[in-house]
Amino acid sequence: MNALTVDNLSVTYDKSPVLQRVGFEIPEGSLTGIIGPNGAGKSTLLKSVLHLIPRLTGDIKVYGKPYKEQRNLIGYVPQRSEVDWDFPTNALDIVLMGRYGHIGLFRRPKKKEISLAKEALKKVGMEDYANRQISQLSGGQQQRVFLARALVQDAQIYFMDEPFAGVDAATEKAIMNLMQQWKYEGKTVLVVHHDLQTVEDYFDHVLLLNKTPVSYGPTQQVFTMENLERTYGGAISFIGKSAQVIQERG
């Protein structure tokens, strides 16, 4: 069963194309890394699939049904840098936002929601920081708060935008554990990822993207030197270093 089907997705920004005719199918229970150079449209892909930015063309299906009917199956972890962390609120409050869709208009979070949020904070090792001001959290802790917020959504498919960017070892481990747990529960995870050296450790599927998909499939088959060169084009030295790592690992 395919958890996600994207067909003929195109997105333009100021009339110049950012994504062209993107199509792929993501099997249920897979961990997919979306890999590509800067400006390849990785974040744009995530946002357009999630209907957060307008698409020129494109059909998105979740478990075979139109996206809009299946929205409650989707969990989203945006890039940490996209919000103002000086906002006057605490960690627990941010996690509770993950329940706003369930709580409904004009209602306040009840005890049930608060205990769910605390449980989620515990799962990412942040239970002691529930009442901490968000501006006083480290980058990694902020990322874990966002993870907890996605966790309380209790989704089937999780989208994460650069969750590993600039985080500490504890957070990296928390994200990896969470992804493994989601996989174990049959959930599907798509992650925009930057660091080529960790791709093989984190993901069982890879989507190589440069405005249009270069290749998609199981990491073993797709994450090859040849495909990377096709994806990254001229960035030779960068590629060379990663390729070395790939070869060393055999």
Add this chain to the structure above:
Amino acid sequence: MEIFELFTKANAQWVLFGSILLGFASGVIGSFVLLKKQSLISDAMAHATLPGVCLVYMIFQVKSIPLFLIGATITGLLATYSIQFIVKHSRIKTDAAIGITLSVFFALGIVLLTFISKNLSGNQSGLDDFIFGQAAALVSSDLQMIAVGSLVIIILSTLFFKEFKISIFDPLYAKGLGLPVTFFNAVLLALVVGVVVIGIQMVGVVLIAALLITPPLAARYWTEQLGLMAMLSGIFGAISGLIGTFISTLGEGLPTGPVIVLCASVIFLLSLIFGSKKGLVKKVVATV
């Protein structure tokens, strides 16, 4: 006017009541506006209400507050959309777009106002009071409208508290949850317009935005919780409204708006120095 008279006369009581409620409503709404980084847009919108009021007077030739408020709403919204249009369709940045919109609309307002007072015997229209506000000139029907309008604004911002919070902090995520973020933004904008149009008679178009900006800025120095910040900001606004109106009704011809704004600024200054979360004293003590 005697001080005691102010407290016993029915109209004067309405004036104080109205200014307290207006101050509270604008303080609460201002908290959201400040965090949305739209304080200056609200200032441009406030200035842009003046031509609306003047145009309505020129068309209908009567002093009708409800009509004035309709005119104010139309040009105020027009200015807001102009700013958004300029930013979206040109290379001009938001600050410059706000600057040019504010000056064009306000200049038009002043030209129309001068024309009215020279040619349409507008001296009796009381339109001049819209520039800096004149609480003493308000009649009880005006004040009832201010009071009811403020109450509606306070109730709505309480109802939409959680929705405003998420759509300001993380609009994309909120959209991802399927929440109607555009609608929430429109509600917030409507509430800002509401504060501005009911407040211009009392505080004036030039300074009404200060009631949206200064109290929440002051409140931010005392708390790190949005709910508390909005409440505190409302209280600061109410105190400024109360004291400012009181002082302005004591002296003949003291414009209400500037006095209220000065009160709010004193509160801000005290918060800047003594604020328990971000105040200067606290910072100095922490570094010693």
